[in-house]
Each structure stands twice: as structure tokens, then as C-alpha cells.
């Protein structure tokens with residue numbers, strides 16, 4: 001596995017890979033876990049070469065968020081990726097991604113506005129901007145993202161469609177189902193912020209979501225089921241619930257009742273130093 005951290009060697013390395021077969025990109029912020037490695041394995045099944053990026057993107061963190069605390073462990077991540085047969089690790093320095101004078105922002109309206117977009121102003125601009133740059137830098141045949149970040153995936157697909165991106169084409173932006181711990185908690189780098197007691201309590205999140213989904217399927221009013229979910233989380237030790245919403249799975253428009261179109265339950269809630277997100281088909 002080759003590792004590069006500047007644009008020029010990246011372009012040369014990617015050109016050499018592309019001459020040999022299809023290239024898949026897996027963008028990450030590092031602190032890799034089985035969720036990331038599942039994306040890498042899915043990528044390997046789809047393409048001759050996998051490029052993984054590791055970049056803790058400052059533009060997607062708010063001023064009071066955890067940019068400084070976000071776990072950074074490049075050597076350990078690199079060893080994991082090497083063992084998975086990754087061809088190229090793109091680990092840019094911030095100055096390579098945003099050189100002096102950098103002034104361009106990509107903002108996707110609509111799908112990025114509610115849910116995490118409402119709680120984290122500017123977050124999805126930062127995500128869309130860096131992902132667009134990663135797509136232009138690597139020009140992959142396909143790119144893979146986790147469904148754990150369901151809204152992020154919707155924002156990225158909207159951007160690719162709206163900007164007529166060719167590499168990857170919007171149809172080649174693939175979502176991979178959320179990988180969970182044995183107790184159901186979605187794997188996330190931010191789970192590392194939890195104390196053992198908080199980590200145990202955090203399993204209430206997927207449990208309460210499954211209960212709310214079952215209640216709605218059983219005929220309960222959506223509003224009552226979501227209120228019950230919030231109470232269950234607060235009772236289990238969560239400090240607050242940023243949102244708990246039933247949405248149209250594609251447009252992410254909030255749903256007051258369960259119709260026939262695919263729906264998704266999306267939740268963000270805070271426990272200890274972590275803000276956890278999860279989503280499930282509903």
C-alpha cells in the first residue's frame with residue numbers, strides 16, 4: 001500500500017492504478033473500526049483498486065465541536081488498511097486540501113437543511129465541499145459511504161447529481177448498511193468518547209428506535225411513538241435528544257404518519273461527551 005499526502009503524487013499514483021483497473025474510493029476521517037473496514041471490503045469486491053482517504057476535515061466541524069478531540073491514529077489505521085489489501089492511502093495535510101487563499105464552498109440546499117443540518121450549521125457544506133474535492137482529486141469509478149450517515153449520503157448523491165459529476169457518477173455512489181456492535185449500537189469513531197457506563201447505556205438508542213418502529217407499525221401515532229423514544233433515551237441516561245424524526249427515506253421530508261413510500265427513522269442524541277446518530281428503515 002502506497003501512502004501519499006500531497007496532490008501531485010496522488011494524481012500520479014491514481015493514474016497508475018487506473019491503468020490497471022477500476023478504482024473505488026472510501027472517504028473517512030480515520031480512527032478506523034469494523035464499519036470502515038466493511039466499506040473497504042465492499043469496495044474491494046467492486047473494483048481492482050481501493051483508495052481510502054483519511055482527513056479530519058476542519059470545515060465540517062462547528063466552532064464548539066470536537067475537531068481538536070477527534071481521534072487521530074494514522075499509524076494504526078494504515079496497518080489496518082494494508083491488511084485489507086488497500087492500494088493507496090490518501091492522507092492529505094490540511095494545507096494540501098485547503099491551501100492559502102482557499103475560497104470555495106459547496107452548499108446543497110433542501111436535503112441538508114433539517115436533522116443534523118439544523119443542529120450543526122455549516123456541517124453539510126463542509127462535507128459536500130471536501131467530498132467534491134476528494135472526487136475531483138481521485139476521480140474514482142465508484143465511491144462508498146456508510147448508511148449510518150444517511151443524511152450525508154443523501155447530500156452527497158444530490159451534489160453529484162446536481163453538479164453532473166462523471167467520476168463517480170451518482171449511480172456509482174454506493175451506500176453500505178450500518179455495522180453494529182453486538183448490543184446493536186452503531187459503530188462510530190465517537191463511541192470512543194464514552195465511559196464504560198455510558199457505552200452500556202448507549203445501547204438504549206437502537207433499542208428505543210426498534211421499539212418506536214414496532215409501535216408505529218402496530219398503529220401507534222408517530223408523534224406518540226417519537227415522544228416515547230425520547231423519554232426512553234432520557235430515562236436511560238442520555239442528556240438530550242437533538243432530533244427524533246420519521247422521514248421520507250429519499251427526500252428526508254418529515255412524515256407525520258406512516259404512508260406507503262419507504263420511510264426512515266433518524267435520531268441524534270447526546271450522552272457523555274458524544275453526540276450519537278442512528279437511522280433505521282421504518
Ligand SMILES: Nc1ncnc2c1ncn2[C@@H]1O[C@H](COP(=O)(O)OP(=O)(O)OP(=O)(O)O)[C@@H](O)[C@H]1O
Pocket residue numbers: 027028029030035036038039144145146147148149176177178179180186187188189190191
Ligand atoms: N457503523 C458503520 N457502519 C457503516 N458505515 C460506517 C459506520 N461508521 C462509519 N461508517 C462510514 O464510514 C465513512 C467514514 O466515516 P467516519 O470516518 O466519519 O467514521 P464514523 O465512525 O462515522 O465517525 P463519527 O464518529 O465521526 O461519526 C462514512 O461513509 C461513514 O458513514
Ligand SMILES: CC(C)(CO)[C@@H](O)C(=O)[O-]
Pocket residue numbers: 027028029055057060127130131149152
Ligand atoms: C465523508 C467524510 C469522510 C467527509 O469528511 C466524513 O463526513 C465521514 O467520515 O463521514
Ligand code: BAL
Pocket residue numbers: 060061149
Ligand atoms: N461521519 C460523520 C462525520 C461527522 O460527524 O463530522
